[in-house]
Amino acid sequence: MSDPIKQVDAAVIGGGVIGCSIAWRLGQAGMRVVVIERGRVGGEASHAAGGMLAPLAEAERADDFFNLTVAGLAMYADFARELKESSGVDVEYRAEGTLYLALTEEDEEEIDRRCRWQHEAGLNVERLDASRALELEPLINPALRFALKYPGDHQVDNRRLMTALHAAALNAGVEFWPYTEARELLVESVSGQKRITGVATARGEVRARAVVVAAGSWSSLLRCDEPPRFEIEPVRGQMVAIEMPAPAVRHVIYSCRGYLVPRLSGFLIAGSTTERAGYDKRVTAGGVASIIERAIEITPSLANQTVTETWAGLRPHAPDDLPILGADPRVAGLIYATGHYRNGILLAPITARAISELIIKGESLINLAPFNVARFARHSGAG
Ligand SMILES: Cc1cc2nc3c(=O)[nH]c(=O)nc-3n(C[C@H](O)[C@H](O)[C@H](O)COP(=O)(O)OP(=O)(O)OC[C@H]3O[C@@H](n4cnc5c(N)ncnc54)[C@H](O)[C@@H]3O)c2cc1C
CATH class of the missing domain: 3.30.9.10 (D-Amino Acid Oxidase, subunit A, domain 2)
Structure with missing residues (x-):
């Protein structure tokens, strides 16, 4: 039987490293948050990864993406320390190079x-x-x-990282719905402006003013009246x-x-x-x-x-190799945090900071413009 409708401030679809990191930050800020995860928390790419935090060894050029990875790595030592304090789990952050x-x-x-x-x-x-x-x-x-x-290239044990993030998010008051599929993004239209109202799940409806799509390789498969203009x-x-x-x-x-x-x-x-x-x-x-x-x-x-x-x-790979980060300009409250491809473990702290600031304050000091979903509309010539 379905649960009655659940009302929260933010719903996060996907309990991988990206969804859990964002949910943790939102929970710390006092928001009511639900993470909807189809399987086990942290059971997909975030479990499979190697845990390399290697902007330099992976870089082909110094561009916006490279700058994002370097800024993300600079946050890691504090992120690992704070996670240990919040969860008791040492994520084995190492700086041998x-x-x-x-x-x-x-x-x-x-x-x-x-x-x-x-x-x-x-x-x-x-x-x-x-x-x-x-x-x-x-x-x-x-x-x-x-x-x-x-x-300057470092590493972390990504499986321990997932254990730590799950525990830290729970301690920050985040609610998890594991083994629950998100089926549809719910959108309403008021005076021509579309906005998100929540998510239909296998367990009932979650109503939220912000919905974060952090469903990794499955991010473009969610049903929606405004289907995404990209394919992961x-x-x-x-x-x-x-x-x-x-x-x-x-x-x-x-x-x-x-x-x-x-x-x-x-x-x-x-x-x-x-x-x-x-x-x-x-x-x-x-x-x-x-x-x-x-x-x-x-x-x-x-x-x-x-x-x-x-x-x-x-x-999770987007057509132009870059992550998709930030608000969907067509639907107020719909936010993407996906397409991290080879660098999702590395980019988790900076993604979490940027996306949580966007939800809490309406803007972030981290420049997400190069990674906004609007770039696909430009490429396809659509409005
Ligand atoms: C072999 C390998 C090695 C890698 N090595 C590194 C590395 O060394 N360093 C690095 O930084 N990155 C590495 N990566 C990349 C990194 O693992 C990913 O970029 C990162 O894990 C993506 O995190 P995510 O949370 O977006 O996706 P995921 O961890 O895949 O999480 C997405 C979650 O969404 C859930 N989901 C999907 N659809 C739904 C739905 N409809 N309803 C509810 N839940 C849903 C899934 O069940 C899943 O748990 C590696 C990846 C692989 C595969």
């Missing part, structure tokens, strides 16, 4: 190019010769040619955990083909694939084989270690 290895002649060219533009842009990147890189990480492939070090595409990433006593490897290590993320609990996460396979979350033999081959190329001794877990998750 990231290494990027050149293992072949082609890698040398690619990584030299990367190093040059990053130097010219004044970014914090160090070039290490092979012997220095091996001093830092003795288990990496001794055949390496050179490496880049990004001291799921991009599958498979992962493999390999046993490795800590602290045998300390840095996040990239090659041009894969990466390794060390966890303090004694394993390495090897990633990943980038596959357009729809909503198919299977782990495949080909996916695992390619990940393991690339992991062994980075650290040859992994060939003798035990594989302890494999999994896959869906990265």
Whole structure:
């Protein structure tokens, strides 16, 4: 049987890292908030991720998106500290930095190019010769040619992060409706102006003056009289955990083909694939084989270690690779926080701050204009 209608200040659709971070901030500000989550809280992409906080290792150019990731990373240490105080959970935020290895002649060219533009842009990147890189990480492939070090790129344990966010949001008074699907965004029209009134869910109606769509890869599937002008595409990433006593490897290590993320609990996460396979979350033999081959190329001794877990998750990808953040200009009170693709763990603190300020004060000092959904109307030529 459905619950009677529920009245809140804000409804958040999706209990991933983005929805939970926003809900936590709104709850802290004293708002009545419900998170509507179709499955387990934090059970999708936010569980599957590697937890790298790596604006520099991932950057191709210094643009608006890069600036957002750098500003987001700058918030992480305080975010992790505050989460620990609020939840009691240590999210294992670590600042050892990231290494990027050149293992072949082609890698040398690619990584030299990367190093040059990053130097010219004044970014914090160090070039290490092979012997220095091996001093830092003795288990990496001794055949390496050179490496880049990004001291400013950090990491967090994203599964612990989800546990912490869930607990902190509950402690801030946020109500969770897990295993409850949001089915439709409810919109009314008054004197030609459309505004959100709430969400129809499998458990009944939630009425709210603000509704945040933070449904990850499923964000453009919600029914609505004003359907979104964008499509979020799921991009599958498979992962493999390999046993490795800590602290045998300390840095996040990239090659041009894969990466390794060390966890303090004694394993390495090897990633990943980038596959357009729809909503198919299977782990495949080909996916695992390619990940393991690339992991062994980075650290040859992994060939003798035990594989302890494999999994896959869906990265939420918008057509232009950028996140979709902020108010829908067509429907008052409808707010998007989605499309974080490869960087949702990194961008959770800054997304939460910007979106919660938007809801509470009507504006944010964080410039969300480059990420507003209106850009798709411009591209399609629609009004
Ligand atoms: C393999 C892999 C590695 C990654 N590595 C990193 C990394 O190292 N660093 C980084 O920053 N990012 C990484 N990412 C990206 C990051 O995981 C995502 O960008 C981030 O988790 C997105 O968070 P989200 O809350 O938007 O989505 P999700 O975590 O997918 O949460 C969305 C939630 O919405 C719920 N939902 C959907 N539809 C409905 C509905 N109709 N009603 C109710 N609930 C609904 C879903 O059940 C889900 O729980 C990685 C992703 C993958 C897959």
